[in-house]
Amino acid sequence: MSVEIKVPALPESVSEATVVAWHKQPGEAVSQDENLVDLETDKVVLEVPAPADGVLQGIDRAVGDTVTPDDILGHVEAGAAAATDDPPAAETAAAAAAGGQASDDAEPAPQGGEDTAPEAPVAAADAEAAPAASLDGLSPAVRRLVREHGLDPARIESSSGDGRLTKEDVLRHLERLAEAEAAPTAVTAPQSAPAAEAAPLGDRPEQRVPMTRLRQRIAERLVEAQQTAAMLTTFNEVDMQPVMDLRARYRERFEKAHDVRLGFMSFFVKAAVEALKRYPAVNASIDGNDIIYHGYYDIGIAVSSPRGLVVPVLRDADRLSFAEIESQINELGKRAQQGKLSMDELTGGTFTITNGGIFGSLLSTPILNPPQSGILGMHKIQERPVVEDGEIVVRPMMYLAHTYDHRIIDGREAVQFLVAVKDCIEDPARLLLEI
Template sequence: MSIEIKAPQFPESVADGTVATWHKQEGDRVSRDELLVDIETDKVVLEVVAPADGVLTKIHHGEGDTIESQALLAVLEAGDGAAPATETQSEPASAPVAAEDKAPVAGPAARKRLAEAGLDASKVEATGKGGRITRDDVDNALKQREQQKASAPAPVTPAAVAPAPVANGDREERRVPMTRLRKRIAERLVDAQHNAAMLTTFNEVNMKPIMDMRKHYQADFEKAHGVRLGFMSFFVRACVEALKRFPMVNASIDGDDIVYHGYYDVGVAVSGDRGLVVPVLRDADQKGLAEVETDIIEFGKKAREGKLSIEEMTGGTFTISNGGVFGSLMSTPILNPPQTAILGMHKIQERPMAVDGKVEILPMMYLAVSYDHRLIDGREAVQFLVAIKQFIEDPARLLLDI
């Protein structure tokens, strides 16, 4: 029985996609739920799996082809997935081939890492859900390989066959096409600067009160909630409370109208292998610190594995970007349209500060708020950032609602 394999139904916000990678070729046997092809859109990578056991008889769209929703990708001749009896009798060696077909499946991030490292997926121990290879599995396999190389004796190379030195004048170049996600990121960043009157205001915050609270309650918090207490949850809570006081910062522009949002969907910028993505914490005002920390950890894991869904990255009324995790001391974050403001967090740096006429060494962080001056006045932007600073430097304000 022939089965048509079609592209997934794309959401309305996604016009088309690109066939990124075929993991099976025409004539290959496949098992039910085995990964066949990756479809890359400008937001996520969608995986298409085999609907049944059988043989892939025809591929209609090759790698690099642009396809629309529900496009015919291939034809599968359904069967029991076993080799014919005559082949089994004449070629007993066919059993190992079937075993190879059931090699562990790797996600997009893990596959990229495998290709870069030149590792065979069948030689990597899979610990992911359903026997999938994760990026951590690949990294562990690389460490084992390096350890084996380090322990092995170095081969002696005769002088007569020593490799020739590379000429100093050789300069290598490599040209690769942009991914759809990278192109979409570029378009949105340029549009943000062309279509908004973007301005940035800065301030600095003393992180010592939050750091002391985190140190004091870390063990109890982790024991009670099963997740470590980080800084992001405090900033999400502080931003939500500041947005309540300055609703214009939580609004957006739609043509000649101002749209005021009565909810607080906070996007958290996450850097993955394929580029910057912004998953959204829905109804952040209704989440506790532990729930926010859990969601952020899950978003980071999905981003690394290329598993974020379109729904998880759609919408958002305000965004937080934390360049401090990469060591950035100060930057001007770019708006995430149609939002009209974004908060930039940075590296915590100890600096001498004047406190009550005395010099103290304090852990300080620069904060930046970029905003659309068409909608938000400078006074509102500055007061909004000062409110965040006050909430972080005096966390009791978050509990007392003052």
């Protein structure tokens, strides 16, 4: 029986999606609830599971196609899993036979182009088998790239501190492989037609790549913020020594007690919440001719992901402990890297914090995240000479930036809000005493 694979109901305010990856090809066996295809919306990547056990009968929508809810993506022949056992066996036998031939001809192969053809299936089969045992823990996008290109995850350099592989790590690895292969080709075969055609490009190559839906949405929202809000940024600087001393004193005990690292972000979330309580206009938003004052504190934390910048939200941040804030930020960051954030986790924030300091930014003017009216920008901690009690001393200083919507937030409130954040960071006891 043929079962349709349909586009599921999309999140609210999302009307369409783009097919970005099929994880199975027609004729391959599938298991019920196994991820078959990834759909990218302007906010999240949705996984479409197999509706039944069987065989993928056909694909109706290819990668790059735009789809809407209830569109048919393909068909699964339910209950036909057993029937797919024989063809792969035959393919395996054929590959083994070709492998034997390729093995016998291994030495003379470089001397003739005809020997390259039978080697390809063997290479592909070996490549798929090699990393199979080490695919656990990889995100769907990374797992697909590893399988498609026959890569060994153990040989791919990770850019994250915990050794986790991202899609960007795999793409960077593929680029290095391509460069390594291209270099000898240009030397040994300069007379080939492809090399001659590529020559006019010289050192000025160009590549046209369509924007992803998320990148398009980011662009739209940034332009919308610039066009609709009266944005202004005020700056201040904060001495990070008190927080750094507190972290150094309790870091190990905190990690043992809560099984999470004590970072700087939890201090700034707590400080921002305290400042928002004092200046509610910064936590408000505009709806037509009305101002909506939010009586809760849902703090968005800007996170860089392989797909672009996303802002997952800490719900009711005022009710969270330091450990809960750090734990949730850590979990949301991992889910962002894996492309598994839900729409609920990305919508509804009342205020945003962004940390450009992790990339080395010393100062910036962050852009509002509509319909929010305020965003706090953190930056790099840098030792600078400052004057204390008439003496010049060296302190670890950070510039803070507060961008706000001047339509509902006056300059006085914006400056006082930022000073309140500064006071809480420079005297962390205020966060515990709420003063």
